[in-house]
Amino acid sequence: MKCKTKKIEMKVPMNCQKCQQKAFKIIAEADGVTFLGLREERDIVVVIGQGVDACNLAKSLRKKFKTTDIITVADV
Structure with missing residues (x-):
């Protein structure tokens, strides 16, 4: 069975550039992540x-x- 591609939006309290880098490192090391970005609100992380x-x-x-709050999980 093939896994579906998912889009996950999470609210992570990132107050500075260093916090943002730590969050991105944790997310990038997760299995299956192909895209990682921020929304305009700066504390909303988008993972695909x-x-x-x-x-x-x-x-x-x-x-x-x-x-850390999960906002949405949707199939892409």
């Missing part, structure tokens, strides 16, 4: 990839940022 687990990704980010 095949077989990306939104819950595990949020859990990894919460270890570093304390609060």
Whole structure:
């Protein structure tokens, strides 16, 4: 069975450039991530990839940022 490509939007409290780099590093190391970007709000991270687990990704980010909210998970 082929995994579908998913678009995940998460709210991550990033106050500075260093925080943003840490968040991007955590997300980039996740399995299946093919695209990573920010929305205009600057604390909304957009992740696109095949077989990306939104819950595990949020859990990894919460270890570093304390609060991470999953906004949407949609098939692309």
